[in-house]
Amino acid sequence: MTSPPGNSTEIDSSRADFTPVTDKALAALPLERGAASSVALEGITKSYGPVTAIRDLTLEARAGEFLVLLGPSGCGKTTALRLVAGLEDPTSGTVRIGGRVVNDVDAKDRDVAMVFQSYALYPHLSVGRNIEFPLRARQVPASQRRQLVATVAESLRLEQLLDRKPAQLSGGQRQRVALARAIVRRPRAFLMDEPLSNLDAQLRVQMRAELVELHTRVDITILYVTHDQVEAMTMGQRIAILNEGVLQQLDTPEAVYRRPANAFVAGFVGSPPMNILRGRAVAEDDALWVAVPGGRVGLSPPLVRAVEDRALREVVVGLRPEALSLDPNGTIAAAVSLVELVGHEQHVALRLPGGQLVWIRMGSEAPRMRTGQDVRIAATGTVHLFDPQTGNLIEVGNE
Amino acid sequence: MGARHRARGAHARQRPQSRPLRKAGAAYLFVLPALVAFGVFVFYPLVKTAYLGFFTSPPAPNLPSHYVGLTQYRAVLSSSDFLDSLWRTVQFVLYTVPAGIVLGIGLAMLANQRLAGIRIFRTIYSSTVATSAAVAAVIFFTLLNPQVGLLSYWLGRKGGSGVLQSSSLALPAVSVVTIWQNIGFTFILMSAALQSVPDDLLEAARVDGASSWLRFRSVTIPLLSPMIFFTTIVGVIGGFQSFGQIDILTQGGPNNHTLLLIYDLYQQAFKYDNTGYAAVLSVALFGILLLLTFMQFWFFQRRVFYAR
Numbered sequence: 001m002t003s004p005p006g007n008s009t010e011i012d013s014s015r016a017d018f019t020p021v022t023d024k025a026l027a028a029l030p031l032e033r034g035a036a037s038s039v040a041l042e043g044i045t046k047s048y049g050p051v052t053a054i055r056d057l058t059l060e061a062r063a064g065e066f067l068v069l070l071g072p073s074g075c076g077k078t079t080a081l082r083l084v085a086g087l088e089d090p091t092s093g094t095v096r097i098g099g100r101v102v103n104d105v106d107a108k109d110r111d112v113a114m115v116f117q118s119y120a121l122y123p124h125l126s127v128g129r130n131i132e133f134p135l136r137a138r139q140v141p142a143s144q145r146r147q148l149v150a151t152v153a154e155s156l157r158l159e160q161l162l163d164r165k166p167a168q169l170s171g172g173q174r175q176r177v178a179l180a181r182a183i184v185r186r187p188r189a190f191l192m193d194e195p196l197s198n199l200d201a202q203l204r205v206q207m208r209a210e211l212v213e214l215h216t217r218v219d220i221t222i223l224y225v226t227h228d229q230v231e232a233m234t235m236g237q238r239i240a241i242l243n244e245g246v247l248q249q250l251d252t253p254e255a256v257y258r259r260p261a262n263a264f265v266a267g268f269v270g271s272p273p274m275n276i277l278r279g280r281a282v283a284e285d286d287a288l289w290v291a292v293p294g295g296r297v298g299l300s301p302p303l304v305r306a307v308e309d310r311a312l313r314e315v316v317v318g319l320r321p322e323a324l325s326l327d328p329n330g331t332i333a334a335a336v337s338l339v340e341l342v343g344h345e346q347h348v349a350l351r352l353p354g355g356q357l358v359w360i361r362m363g364s365e366a367p368r369m370r371t372g373q374d375v376r377i378a379a380t381g382t383v384h385l386f387d388p389q390t391g392n393l394i395e396v397g398n399e
Numbered sequence: 400m401g402a403r404h405r406a407r408g409a410h411a412r413q414r415p416q417s418r419p420l421r422k423a424g425a426a427y428l429f430v431l432p433a434l435v436a437f438g439v440f441v442f443y444p445l446v447k448t449a450y451l452g453f454f455t456s457p458p459a460p461n462l463p464s465h466y467v468g469l470t471q472y473r474a475v476l477s478s479s480d481f482l483d484s485l486w487r488t489v490q491f492v493l494y495t496v497p498a499g500i501v502l503g504i505g506l507a508m509l510a511n512q513r514l515a516g517i518r519i520f521r522t523i524y525s526s527t528v529a530t531s532a533a534v535a536a537v538i539f540f541t542l543l544n545p546q547v548g549l550l551s552y553w554l555g556r557k558g559g560s561g562v563l564q565s566s567s568l569a570l571p572a573v574s575v576v577t578i579w580q581n582i583g584f585t586f587i588l589m590s591a592a593l594q595s596v597p598d599d600l601l602e603a604a605r606v607d608g609a610s611s612w613l614r615f616r617s618v619t620i621p622l623l624s625p626m627i628f629f630t631t632i633v634g635v636i637g638g639f640q641s642f643g644q645i646d647i648l649t650q651g652g653p654n655n656h657t658l659l660l661i662y663d664l665y666q667q668a669f670k671y672d673n674t675g676y677a678a679v680l681s682v683a684l685f686g687i688l689l690l691l692t693f694m695q696f697w698f699f700q701r702r703v704f705y706a707r
Contacts, residue, residue, distance in 0.1 A: 085606050086605075087605070106605075108607075108610065112606065113606065114602075116599050116603060118597070122600060124622065133607055133609070137609040137610070137613055191606075
């Protein structure tokens with residue numbers, strides 16, 4: 001996976017400090033190849049009275065896929081997950097698991113496992129009994145239950161904790177118990193609702209890697225809900241981005257980053273976010289420019305064609321922070337507003353004359369800038385052209 | 400916190416003794432009012448009652464009572480009258496407490512549904528809290544009246560001996576009235592406990608494949624267990640002390656079939672002026688309840704789950 005610079009470094013660092021799950025135990029996991037099923041939502045709408053949480057949503061996680069549902073809070077992604085689990089009924093549309101319509105199948109018979117944001121561990125049961133619970137619910141014989149619990153506990157390094165109560169565990173341990181409880185019974189799909197959001201930053205990076213590791217070694221379908229675009233980018237094979245109950249884009253992390261379907265996706269994925277600038281198309285110095293506050297942005301031939309074909313007067317352009325750089329001869333004037341040093345790089349927020357903030361990404365070796373300092377910037381990377389009315393992507397121009 | 404510790408340490412070095420003493424003095428001062436109240440209204444009567452048990456009451460008023468030591472205790476506690484009324488009381492508690500808790504949980508589960516108009520049912524279910532034992536008893540006394548009672552009519556016992564006049568049905572009937580009267584209280588407690596069971600635990604159990612019965616047994620009941628424990632203790636004590644409904648419905652009859660310990664005690668003390676006998680019953684009741692409560696604590700200790 002070739003990821004943009006900011007994210008690839010994060011993947012590498014997370015993989016480096018992560019203790020791999022023992023191979024032997026994983027090989028013995030009770031999950032058979034082929035147990036994983038596809039999960040599909042077809043034309044799903046979910047309303048609560050006058051409020052529509054999800055509008056005509058169609059998406060499919062293929063069997064064995066790691067699909068991430070990404071979006072801001074309240075976008076309907078958790079509702080989508082609960083619809084798959086059977087904890088909510090769709091107002092209209094079809095839910096399929098493994099090709100079979102499950103609209104009328106009760107949650108307990110859908111054979112999916114869910115990891116809740118709160119982990120939802122049974123507080124009165126020991127870790128061992130927690131993991132065993134789904135097997136008990138399915139009347140698996142006791143001897144087999146013990147064996148399965150022991151195997152899963154070993155693979156998730158929980159053997160020492162089996163007699164503890166959830167209250168006696170750390171956040172990371174609880175997280176692993178929740179995973180163990182989900183994995184122990186070979187479900188058709190894993191539904192995960194922000195499972196890492198209650199962990200501290202360091203542990204989150206580690207668990208991220210462990211989950212990806214688990215997915216690459218065992219054939220499981222994972223539907224993973226998060227509002228954290230870094231989690232989505234680093235973990236998902238594909239990402240479905242939702243906003244206000246509507247699917248914005250469903251594609252690989254790379255495609256979502258390089259060709260965001262619209263200005264919302266462009267602004268949501270990537271940190272710092274893509275800079276969206278609104279301006280007028282102007283012909284100056286024998287070329288077509290976009291006049292923005294503080295200066296102008298040049299357009300590459302494909303973008304010029306796109307603007308001319310549509311006879312656009314107003315233009316919306318998007319520039320990733322790495323597509324802008326400081327340049328004494330740059331075409332845009334701005335003032336330094338904020339400098340964030342994040343170790344290997346700096347994120348600098350610049351204020352344009354109109355008041356809008358623009359982020360640029362710089363190496364950590366570049367000299368620190370003073371707040372208030374006047375600078376000039378140049379567009380040196382990819383420019384995304386968006387429709388000024390709909391916000392949809394028109395064209396991506398590479399310099 | 401650290402700063403406070405240091406400050407206290409410095410203070411203690413200057414005046415090593417005075418501070419703890421003064422603190423203790425203040426503490427006793429604060430406890431004193433409660434101690435006095437308890438002493439006058441609880442401890443003194445308790446001791447005095449136990450003491451009264453050493454005396455037999457005179458056959459007629461204004462005659463001196465006789466000191467008999469432990470003889471009266473031995474005689475009363477081994478008498479068939481006492482053992483019979485104790486057994487009836489145990490039966491009464493066994494009829495009322497478990498049934499009350501089961502019904503309370505059942506109604507709380509029903510009223511916990513998200514349905515239109517459910518508040519009306521919540522109000523109805525909890526309404527008996529606002530009903531005194533006397534009112535409840537009078538209502539049922541009328542309903543069970545052999546001549547005009549609606550319940551008697553439905554039970555096909557019109558005319559002749561009514562339910563309350565039947566030696567086999569009087570105690571169950573009184574028990575039903577008691578259950579009815581306590582249901583509101585149990586319902587409110589169980590509803591409160593039920594609301595504190597997190598939804599996502601029940602949802603997790605559902606996704607884990609648990610049937611509604613398993614969810615109830617393995618998730619809901621354990622999380623309700625502190626409240627079940629509390630209700631059991633309070634219910635057993637309340638059951639042993641039931642008086643009002645007996646007094647209004649049956650006065651211990653027919654033929655002593657609803658003569659519970661406390662009613663026996665009341666009759667001995669205030670009807671027959673047999674103070675010594677009643678004192679022995681009081682002490683016995685106290686001892687029995689103390690023992691039962693300890694036993695319940697011991698029984699529930701390993702079975703109750705307290706969330707941290």
